[in-house]
Amino acid sequence: MNQLAIVIPYYKIDFFEETLQSIAAQSNSNFVLYIGNDASPNSPLPIIQKHFKDNDYRYFDYNENLGGKNLTMQWERILENVSEDWFLILGDDDMIAENFVEEFYKSLQKVNSLDISVIRYSQFWVDEFNKPISTSTNFPPINSTKDIWRSKYFDYIPSSLSEHIFRKDSYNIYGFYKLPLAWYSDDVAILQFSRDKGIFFISKSFARIRISNSNISGKKDNEAQKKEAKYLYEEFILNHYYHYFSNKELLKAIDLHIYETWKTKNKLKINLFKIYFKSRNWFRLLKAPKTYFNLNIKR
Incomplete structure (x- = not known):
């Protein structure tokens, strides 16, 4: 019985055949392939039909482009x-x-016994010519959600959506958190879908993540949107996962966010009262009303 869906939100044809070739070459074919054409100017069907029979995939040809609005909507x-x-x-x-x-x-029995909902694989980046431009990631088989999150947030160990398998039931609870360009939406998904029950890491296989001028990660003309997404992601983290920081780290992160809020003339939407109370920072708690006044009312 197939328990795994491989979902491809298709728009760019540049490297699509290589993506399909990697799926067609799987040693275990117990999966269902879903391909959603996000109103691309280039039909993927000739390439799909070259590598798969009609009954081997499910194809959805959408008339409206949603990825241009937000990739999470296409997903x-x-x-x-x-x-x-x-x-x-x-x-x-x-x-x-x-x-x-x-x-x-091979890992599913162990994953189910631990009630884990997020599986992560090793990954490394490749360029337009499939040349590796980063080293492979590696973790122990069983990791806390907090440790995985901290490895990216503080240690800058890369991750992306494509090396993660998610339990559908967890996704059904949360959906995808919508951020500009879906930048950091995968990070939020990992946090939410795992439900603080940990993440299972598979080191015996891997994903190759493309970095090129034709995708969001490699482009340089979308820096303003990426910056906005980062600000909103920080806001989400400080409101919901502030307990993943040490007190010193938390104070620094809050100060940086307050500065960005002032600089960008946004309104402060992090709950300082809850954060300072739970971290027992009474001096900061007493100053919180003034901070809100200066950022949300005075201006």
């Missing part, structure tokens, strides 16, 4: 059709190793 409308217990959202220019699906099923 979600494809997922409406998914009935499998687990899903992978694979970028249309990323690739997975031949044993990717095989290692998923």
Whole structure:
């Protein structure tokens, strides 16, 4: 029985065939392939039909481009059709190793016994010519959500959506948190979908993550949107996951966010009262009303 859906939100044709080739080469074919065409100017069907028979995939040809508004909306409308217990959202220019699906099923019994809802694989970045431009990530098999989050936030260990498999039930609870360009939306998904029950890491397989001028990660003309997304992501983290910081780290993060709020003339939407009370920072708690007044009322 297939328990895994591989979902490709398709728009760019540049490296799409390599993505499909990596799926077609899987040593274990117990998965259902979903491809959603986000009103691309280039039909993917000739490439799909070259590598898969008609009954081997489910294709959705959408008339409205949602990825241009927010990529999470494109992910979600494809997922409406998914009935499998687990899903992978694979970028249309990323690739997975031949044993990717095989290692998923080998790990599934252990994952289910621990009630884990997020599986992460090793990954490394490649350029337009498939040349590796980063080293492979590596973690112990079982990790706390906090440790995985801190590894990216503080240690800058890279991660992306394409090396994660999620339990559909967890996704159904939260959906995807919508941030500009869906930048950091995958990080929020990992936090929420894991439900603080940890993340299972598979080191015996990997995903190759493409960095190029044709995708959001590699582009340089979207820095303003990325910056806005980062600000909103920090706001989300400080409101919901401030307990992942040490007190010293938390104070520094709050001060930086307050400064960005003042600089960008936004309104402060983090709950200083709750954060300072739970961290027992009474001096800051007493100053919180003045901070809100200066940022939200006085201006």
